[in-house]
Amino acid sequence: MHLPRRQFIHLLSATAVWAMIGRRSRAADAPAAAPIRPAVKLRNPCVAIQLGGVSLVDEGIEPVLDFLRDKARVNTIWFNTYTWDHGTGGRQIEGFPFPDHGVQVYDNDFVGGAVFDYDRRYFERTILSEFRSPDYQGRNLLAELLPKARERGLDVVAWDFFYPNDFNPKKLKHLDRVVEIDVHGRPTWAPCNNNPDWRQHMYGRVEVYLRQYPELAGIAWGQERMGPLMNLIGGGWTQPFVSCFCPHCLRKAEERNLSVERAREGFIALEKLLAAAHASERPVDGYFVTFWRLLSQYPEILAWEKLWTDSYHETRADVYRIAKSIAPEKPLGFHILHQATLSPFYRAEEDYAETATYADFVKPAMYNVAGGERMASFLDRISGTIFHDAKPEDVLPFYYKIMNYDEAAFTELPRAGLSAGYVARETRRVLDAVQGRIAVYPGIDVGVPGRGKQVTPQDVRASVQAVFASGAPGIVLSRKYSEMKLANLAAAGDALREAGLV
Numbered sequence: 001m002h003l004p005r006r007q008f009i010h011l012l013s014a015t016a017v018w019a020m021i022g023r024r025s026r027a028a029d030a031p032a033a034a035p036i037r038p039a040v041k042l043r044n045p046c047v048a049i050q051l052g053g054v055s056l057v058d059e060g061i062e063p064v065l066d067f068l069r070d071k072a073r074v075n076t077i078w079f080n081t082y083t084w085d086h087g088t089g090g091r092q093i094e095g096f097p098f099p100d101h102g103v104q105v106y107d108n109d110f111v112g113g114a115v116f117d118y119d120r121r122y123f124e125r126t127i128l129s130e131f132r133s134p135d136y137q138g139r140n141l142l143a144e145l146l147p148k149a150r151e152r153g154l155d156v157v158a159w160d161f162f163y164p165n166d167f168n169p170k171k172l173k174h175l176d177r178v179v180e181i182d183v184h185g186r187p188t189w190a191p192c193n194n195n196p197d198w199r200q201h202m203y204g205r206v207e208v209y210l211r212q213y214p215e216l217a218g219i220a221w222g223q224e225r226m227g228p229l230m231n232l233i234g235g236g237w238t239q240p241f242v243s244c245f246c247p248h249c250l251r252k253a254e255e256r257n258l259s260v261e262r263a264r265e266g267f268i269a270l271e272k273l274l275a276a277a278h279a280s281e282r283p284v285d286g287y288f289v290t291f292w293r294l295l296s297q298y299p300e301i302l303a304w305e306k307l308w309t310d311s312y313h314e315t316r317a318d319v320y321r322i323a324k325s326i327a328p329e330k331p332l333g334f335h336i337l338h339q340a341t342l343s344p345f346y347r348a349e350e351d352y353a354e355t356a357t358y359a360d361f362v363k364p365a366m367y368n369v370a371g372g373e374r375m376a377s378f379l380d381r382i383s384g385t386i387f388h389d390a391k392p393e394d395v396l397p398f399y400y401k402i403m404n405y406d407e408a409a410f411t412e413l414p415r416a417g418l419s420a421g422y423v424a425r426e427t428r429r430v431l432d433a434v435q436g437r438i439a440v441y442p443g444i445d446v447g448v449p450g451r452g453k454q455v456t457p458q459d460v461r462a463s464v465q466a467v468f469a470s471g472a473p474g475i476v477l478s479r480k481y482s483e484m485k486l487a488n489l490a491a492a493g494d495a496l497r498e499a500g501l502v
């Protein structure tokens with residue numbers, strides 16, 4: 001292809017970041033790398049921030065947008081349209097200091113739900129049709145935000161997030177009818193991804209965003225969940241549970257010729273092993289060997305985990321398929337939980353090459369500063385279960401090798417946090433996995449609350465540099481504006497400007 005020099009330079013500047021990825025991808029795997037779906041409209045670079053409704057109410061829509069555009073150099077608002085979780089919705093979590101803006105009172109009465117009005121006809125096929133948030137006097141914050149963002153040249157993406165923390169039937173009517181059933185036949189508090197009502201509750205929201213709010217630029221979808229094996233061996237739930245054994249999942253198991261009874265037996269034996277680990281009652285062959293023996297005696301444990309994971313990924317693929325059937329040009333992508341960077345076991349279940357077949361972008365969470373404490377907690381948990389013959393500090397050097405990390409010593413991790421090098425390595429890993437087929441927008445830590453190291457402007461600057469130097473075409477400032485200090489946000493803007501990206 002021969003282009004006049006001027007045209008060539010114009011093309012270069014418009015696609016500089018993509019070209020960088022393109023070169024990486026083509027060099028690595030020329031025939032397999034399909035181009036990103038050409039019809040999808042992506043910002044380049046995409047500089048996004050996660051923003052919850054409370055900040056619009058507390059601080060006013062226009063001042064917030066002006067700051068984000070002018071100082072943080074944001075061009076895309078991931079507006080948290082749906083959540084029940086204080087990690088993405090509401091003000092700062094109680095017990096952590098407020099940032100230097102917003103109302104300085106903890107909102108422990110935060111409920112969650114949809115901060116937008118929706119047409120009930122999209123939810124005729126589900127009992128979960130009443131989920132309008134009672135917060136903020138029922139204001140339709142999405143409708144209020146859209147025109148003000150447009151005036152400022154900002155894209156708004158529906159940031160739809162589900163995490164079952166503190167989630168209970170009081171919040172969502174009929175939740176108790178769609179929850180997962182554990183291995184002992186008891187209801188849990190987390191909805192089942194094979195429950196048709198829960199699925200229609202998700203799919204209806206996709207329709208609302210694209211049909212009822214055509215000004216939305218796209219959808220960012222997040223459901224933070226893990227299967228029964230992950231929950232047991234290092235998931236981090238306060239009370240890990242083994243699920244799901246509801247009638248929908250049993251039917252699906254039957255289709256796979258998977259023995260329910262064998263799966264039950266296996267998981268109950270595994271629960272007993274982990275209880276023994278908790279009590280430090282070492283089995284004759286130690287914890288890990290006994291764990292592995294159980295997996296070989298009961299391959300149904302892994303098969304049930306796969307049934308769970310496949311179902312979870314099916315919901316993501318369905319969400320994508322529905323969105324594309326309505327608005328193929330609007331990007332839809334997925335938030336990938338932080339655990340994918342912390343647990344080698346969970347990492348194995350998040351295959352980015354596979355996700356790239358049903359996404360336009362991914363946002364892998366790489367919360368590095370809070371990540372030190374989180375990584376230490378994961379190592380603690382895994383050393384409390386299947387690696388209980390070892391201490392976390394014994395596991396650490398080997399863990400760094402297999403995860404391709406080079407971070408602080410175990411006892412230093414919370415105080416040190418994870419470095420920008422971790423962000424760079426994870427960014428490159430995901431880029432290499434998706435081979436240029438989809439965009440990768442790492443979610444970086446701009447003040448995720450934790451007991452360890454606190455985020456500084458230098459940290460944010462280093463993370464932003466790491467993301468773009470690694471070849472990603474965008475970034476998501478995480479987790480929510482209401483927990484971020486203004487100086488940290490301004491540091492993101494400075495780094496972007498210095499890199500010539502904005």
Ligand SMILES: [Zn+2]
Pocket residue numbers: 180181192193194195244245246247248249250
């Ligand atoms: Zn189920």
